[in-house]
Amino acid sequence: MNKLLKTIPQDDEYYMPGELEPHQGCWMVFPERIDNWRKNAEPAQIVYAKVANTIDFLRYPFLLKYYYKI
Known part of the structure; x- marks a missing residue:
C-alpha cells in the first residue's frame, strides 16, 4: 500500500x-x-528459540531473520 490513509x-x-x-x-x-x-546475541537467541518452540503448537510463529554486517 503506497498511499496515506x-x-x-x-x-x-x-x-x-x-x-x-x-x-x-x-x-x-x-x-x-x-x-x-550482548555476547553476540547468543543468550537472546537461545531464549527466542525456546519461546518459538513453546508457542509453535499454539500459534504458528513466523520467524524473521536477516543478515546484517557491522
Missing part, C-alpha cells in the same frame, strides 16, 4: 487482538545484531 485504524477494520483471541500467527524477529545484544 486519512482514517483511523478502526475505520479500516484494523485492530490489535487480545492475547487469548484466536489469530493466524505470531511474528518474531530473530535477535542477531551484535551491536544491540
